[in-house]
């Protein structure tokens with residue numbers, strides 16, 4: 001063997017492009033955590049195809065998973081909100097409420113995070129938050 005030992009040349013790792021959105025943390029343990037108000041960064045809302053709901057889409061501030069939530073709208077007499085409107089006489093005003101900023105959002109990333117309770121209403125990391133108007 002006459003060949004000189006080749007000096008170890010550490011391969012230069014390609015610098016990953018800066019990703020604007022952090023990866024979904026699948027290993028994050030489920031916890032019912034109120035994150036308070038968060039900026040509306042990346043959250044969008046659009047009418048559902050049937051026009052009976054507003055679909056709010058965004059990234060969970062806790063686990064960074066993609067969460068999609070339907071908020072039924074324009075259904076008079078359904079749900080507690082309808083009853084509340086009857087009692088307070090502000091039905092028309094409530095119809096204009098913006099589900100993006102007027103509702104509490106829950107993580108519905110669809111990933112069963114560790115320790116997700118079997119009776120959990122939303123399949124996600126358990127976080128809830130409001131979006132700053």
Ligand SMILES: [Zn+2]
Pocket residue numbers: 060061062063064065107108109124125126127
């Ligand atoms: Zn989450």
Ligand SMILES: [Zn+2]
Pocket residue numbers: 024025026060063064065107109110111113124125
């Ligand atoms: Zn998640």
